[in-house]
Amino acid sequence: MANELSETQKSQIGKQNKKGQTYTDPNHLFFKAPRTAAFYTGSEVIKEAIRRANVDVMVAYPITPQSEAAALIGELYAEGYIGDYLRGESEFAVMGQCAGAAFGGARVFTTTAGPGTMRAMENFPMWVGSRLPIQMIVTCRGINSPLSIQPDTLEMYFLLGTGMLMWHAETAQDFFDWMLMGFIVSEQPDVHLPLALCCDGFFVTHTKDTVMLTPPDMCLPSYDPYRSPVVCMDMESPPVRMMRDPFIMKSNYISYMTHASWQEETRAACERSRKHTIPLIGGLIETENVDAEILIVASGTAVSQGREAIRLMEDEGLRVGLVKIKSLRPFPFEELREATKNAKHIFVPEFNVIGWLATELKAALPDNHRIIAGPHVAGGMTMPAEVIVEEIQKTLGKRVATLAARGS
Amino acid sequence: MSKEKIQICPEFSDIMPPEYRDLVEQSTYGNEDRGWKDIGNSKELIEAHSLCAGCPESMAFRYILASLPNPEDTVMVGSTGCTSLVFPMVAVHNIHSLFGNQNAVASGLKRALTVRFPDRIKDVVVLAGDGATVDIGLDMTLQAWFRQEKFTTICFDNELYANTGGQESGLMRKGFVAKMAPTGKKFDKVRLPEIARESGCCYVVNLTVSKPSLVEKVIKNAVLLAREVGPTYIQLYTPCILEIGKNSMEGLQEMRDSEKPGERFNYKEYITDEAKQYLADLDARKKAAAIPAAQLTE
Ligand SMILES: Cc1ncc(C[n+]2csc(CCOP(=O)(O)OP(=O)(O)O)c2C)c(N)n1
Ligand code: SF4
Ligand SMILES: [Mg+2]
Numbered sequence: 024m025a026n027e028l029s030e031t032q033k034s035q036i037g038k039q040n041k042k043g044q045t046y047t048d049p050n051h052l053f054f055k056a057p058r059t060a061a062f063y064t065g066s067e068v069i070k071e072a073i074r075r076a077n078v079d080v081m082v083a084y085p086i087t088p089q090s091e092a093a094a095l096i097g098e099l100y101a102e103g104y105i106g107d108y109l110r111g112e113s114e115f116a117v118m119g120q121c122a123g124a125a126f127g128g129a130r131v132f133t134t135t136a137g138p139g140t141m142r143a144m145e146n147f148p149m150w151v152g153s154r155l156p157i158q159m160i161v162t163c164r165g166i167n168s169p170l171s172i173q174p175d176t177l178e179m180y181f182l183l184g185t186g187m188l189m190w191h192a193e194t195a196q197d198f199f200d201w202m203l204m205g206f207i208v209s210e211q212p213d214v215h216l217p218l219a220l221c222c223d224g225f226f227v228t229h230t231k232d233t234v235m236l237t238p239p240d241m242c243l244p245s246y247d248p249y250r251s252p253v254v255c256m257d258m259e260s261p262p263v264r265m266m267r268d269p270f271i272m273k274s275n276y277i278s279y280m281t282h283a284s285w286q287e288e289t290r291a292a293c294e295r296s297r298k299h300t301i302p303l304i305g306g307l308i309e310t311e312n313v314d315a316e317i318l319i320v321a322s323g324t325a326v327s328q329g330r331e332a333i334r335l336m337e338d339e340g341l342r343v344g345l346v347k348i349k350s351l352r353p354f355p356f357e358e359l360r361e362a363t364k365n366a367k368h369i370f371v372p373e374f375n376v377i378g379w380l381a382t383e384l385k386a387a388l389p390d391n392h393r394i395i396a397g398p399h400v401a402g403g404m405t406m407p408a409e410v411i412v413e414e415i416q417k418t419l420g421k422r423v424a425t426l427a428a429r430g431s
Numbered sequence: 432m433s434k435e436k437i438q439i440c441p442e443f444s445d446i447m448p449p450e451y452r453d454l455v456e457q458s459t460y461g462n463e464d465r466g467w468k469d470i471g472n473s474k475e476l477i478e479a480h481s482l483c484a485g486c487p488e489s490m491a492f493r494y495i496l497a498s499l500p501n502p503e504d505t506v507m508v509g510s511t512g513c514t515s516l517v518f519p520m521v522a523v524h525n526i527h528s529l530f531g532n533q534n535a536v537a538s539g540l541k542r543a544l545t546v547r548f549p550d551r552i553k554d555v556v557v558l559a560g561d562g563a564t565v566d567i568g569l570d571m572t573l574q575a576w577f578r579q580e581k582f583t584t585i586c587f588d589n590e591l592y593a594n595t596g597g598q599e600s601g602l603m604r605k606g607f608v609a610k611m612a613p614t615g616k617k618f619d620k621v622r623l624p625e626i627a628r629e630s631g632c633c634y635v636v637n638l639t640v641s642k643p644s645l646v647e648k649v650i651k652n653a654v655l656l657a658r659e660v661g662p663t664y665i666q667l668y669t670p671c672i673l674e675i676g677k678n679s680m681e682g683l684q685e686m687r688d689s690e691k692p693g694e695r696f697n698y699k700e701y702i703t704d705e706a707k708q709y710l711a712d713l714d715a716r717k718k719a720a721a722i723p724a725a726q727l728t729e
Contacts (some may be wrong), residue, residue, distance in 0.1 A: 123539025
């Protein structure tokens, strides 16, 4: 069943934590509890989500554009909303500290960005293999040299293969909801994987938006480490000998098979997250007018720009549909095939130099000549809606011209 | 964990592996006076090891595991290296994740256990090689000490990278010819005990594992002090007999030779006044508690 609570968690519902917040059934919290509008920056929204998330340990490290959010969560700790909080010494260490806390049965949260993500990279496949349901917010920024702090989603490309769940928020509202929902999905026994919840730095973190918040006196039930698929390292269960010989010692079939099947299993766990994620975030993708011949397929704030471009083109009588990809891992193969089946041209606007989303789509969709990898901007360049319109018009015009040339 | 947790349900007792049955029946969990003398009379918390025959690391493991004051509530953190091949066979929960990140992992772990079990003792003990502690992980080793994280760091100093085939390490002696130091190491053995003292460890000991009773005392002190006073650091010489060209029987002599006065592993201890006082108080309390028992037997 989707998003079930353990008996321990169920027995918590209705009781209060030390801050007087009522442990609330997640479905009630997400869909039934009253919501109040607030006008907040993305960083403040992260803080408000964490206030309601019953987090045991947060580890912080300064890097623009997530520093403010990470510091605001420090304030929550000072107010007593979080079990423990520290500033680590580097992102590599931070992700190790997160791992240690998660191995010890804590609900763990952290945030990073750009060079921080890259510095920490060795940890992410380890988190996955160790089945640590850590939530990491990635507020993407440039990773190129010369040094850049500008929005750029190149780092997400490197996260795609780690085995983590990966969602890409478009708005602060996505962020608020998905952070809370993300803990519930990540911690399901048949998933139990870390979540990289990504957003485009500055565009989401530093702009103000109206966000509908759940009541501050309601929070998620605590994490229950005793339904993890692997043993919680707290010496509260028998310390059995784990294996006869460590697999690394052997170059034999059993060793290869163990590594291979565990990798398969962690990937399968990622796929199994669908049944928990879909009812919560409303599907891995969201579509508008996908019967149109021209589609924009995007994730993150490129979706917002695409939406604006669609409005502009509508004014000129050109009908364009939209696909918003919310989850990159698991990747919505079937959903995308279905949503793009009528499309003749699929445009993929992106905030990075390589166009990794277009590459993913080209590998996933039939007739991939339909996919136009662009427009993409990088290094902090903005992507005005007009640029998307221009790309679409240019491409269509070119194609028409080429076809005409062929015909003559 | 209470000892009941490892009990076997009677219906399954005959199908449990004998090593697990032994663990239930003859281990020393919960015995406050456990120590190296239990080796041979009780079930050890290390089932087997896959180190080279005669590797002093195996002795070190056995003495340490026999000396932990509270194994039923101790979680160990290791790192990649020869030690990581032993941990899967150790009967206390232990974490291996990456190479060199052990003190970061232990920091998070100790904090999580403190949040989750505020009224109980949960000891955290790091055990890693010299490459892990001093080279790749030095930042995290020191930072955990700066932050006064309350756990023990044990370094198995074999003065080289054994697991990858004997390369130069920071704790290697100057002049030693090794892989990646083809003309001999150019700089001195890093003085980690002194660095540990300056970095905020309240108890630092540099020794070999030639004397089990000494190892026992040091490990007990280190774990008890880390619980209440502050970070502790133990550096043990566990020579890599394979890479220094000794055979299986020669590890002990190698350690004895290197602990002579003036040698690298001559016993060296730094202890703060606070730590000294804490140990003295513990001792006094223990003696006071022991008096009635002694009188009873008279
Ligand atoms: C990031 C990373 N770099 C390098 C390695 C390769 N590596 C594995 S074990 C090891 C040496 C371990 O040396 P030490 O910590 O002294 O332990 P020993 O084997 O000597 O006991 C190295 C370099 C690795 N596993 N991970
Ligand atoms: S390589 Fe050296 S340190 Fe490793 S097990 Fe063999 S003797 Fe021991
Ligand atoms: Mg070594």
